[in-house]
Amino acid sequence: MEMGALRFDKVDALLRQAGVALAPPSEVGDARYLQAVLDALCDLSSTDSLTGLMNRRAFLSVLEQELDRVTRGGEHALLLALDIDHFKRVNDRYGHPAGDHVLRVVTKRLREAVRPMDNVARIGGEEFAVLCPQCPPSFATAIAQRTRVAIESAPIELPEHGPITVTISVGGAFAQPWVKGNLSDWLARADQQLYRAKQEGRNCVRLEPYASADVSAEEKGLLFGWSATDEQVADHGQSA
Numbered sequence: 001m002e003m004g005a006l007r008f009d010k011v012d013a014l015l016r017q018a019g020v021a022l023a024p025p026s027e028v029g030d031a032r033y034l035q036a037v038l039d040a041l042c043d044l045s046s047t048d049s050l051t052g053l054m055n056r057r058a059f060l061s062v063l064e065q066e067l068d069r070v071t072r073g074g075e076h077a078l079l080l081a082l083d084i085d086h087f088k089r090v091n092d093r094y095g096h097p098a099g100d101h102v103l104r105v106v107t108k109r110l111r112e113a114v115r116p117m118d119n120v121a122r123i124g125g126e127e128f129a130v131l132c133p134q135c136p137p138s139f140a141t142a143i144a145q146r147t148r149v150a151i152e153s154a155p156i157e158l159p160e161h162g163p164i165t166v167t168i169s170v171g172g173a174f175a176q177p178w179v180k181g182n183l184s185d186w187l188a189r190a191d192q193q194l195y196r197a198k199q200e201g202r203n204c205v206r207l208e209p210y211a212s213a214d215v216s217a218e219e220k221g222l223l224f225g226w227s228a229t230d231e232q233v234a235d236h237g238q239s240a
């Protein structure tokens with residue numbers, strides 16, 4: 001392929017604007033340059049530019065993979081939906097830049113409040129989500145409360161305006177092993193709990209009640225076409 005036949009003016013401008021500097025093809029060769037452009041565009045299209053978090057599109061893709069893993073017999077996964085309380089008032093009182101500052105501080109605190117393996121994303125204006133893989137339901141309340149407390153526990157210092165108290169409401173829902181899950185259903189269930197948290201006073205956590213799924217070997221076979229031998233292999237794999 002002739003590099004001269006491709007137009008790079010728009011992509012160059014976009015990457016420069018995003019602060020991405022790539023070595024030119026004359027230095028690294030055509031193939032490596034093209035790969036670097038593709039990688040940079042992938043990063044841009046999956047990142048929220050204000051907070052640096054994964055955006056909704058990228059998060060849905062991660063969630064889909066996790067659902068698949070859990071459905072095939074992994075451990076439970078917890079999805080948290082988190083929303084800043086009365087965020088409109090922050091914008092209205094202190095201005096949009098102050099609101100943006102709050103979004104960045106909330107991001108930092110959420111990242112610090114969860115495990116490195118958990119995925120934090122910004123999925124809407126003032127709405128965040130956290131995916132906690134391998135999360136036994138008995139840990140869920142503590143994890144969700146940790147995120148809530150991380151935001152409430154210290155005021156956020158607004159440049160030019162001083163400290164304000166910010167709180168979040170948190171809703172959570174599980175993906176269960178051996179249950180064929182559905183992405184939009186999982187999101188909707190977490191959102192339902194978030195709605196409950198808002199209705200029941202804000203600055204609180206509401207998790208869906210956990211129902212254990214006892215799935216027989218026969219049902220697993222029907223769901224995934226597994227044989228008893230497959231299952232023995234999988235069980236040995238897990239306990240090793």
Ligand SMILES: Nc1nc2c(ncn2[C@@H]2O[C@H](COP(=O)(O)OP(=O)(O)OP(=O)(O)O)[C@@H](O)[C@H]2O)c(=O)[nH]1
Binds near residue numbers: 084089125126
């Ligand atoms: N500063 C800033 N504000 C944003 C951004 N995205 C969305 N918003 C604002 O987020 C606010 C959301 O307001 P509402 O949906 O009414 O929710 P709320 O005021 O947080 O109220 P509750 O969620 O019911 O507690 C609106 O004022 C949006 O303009 C952003 O990127 N930056």
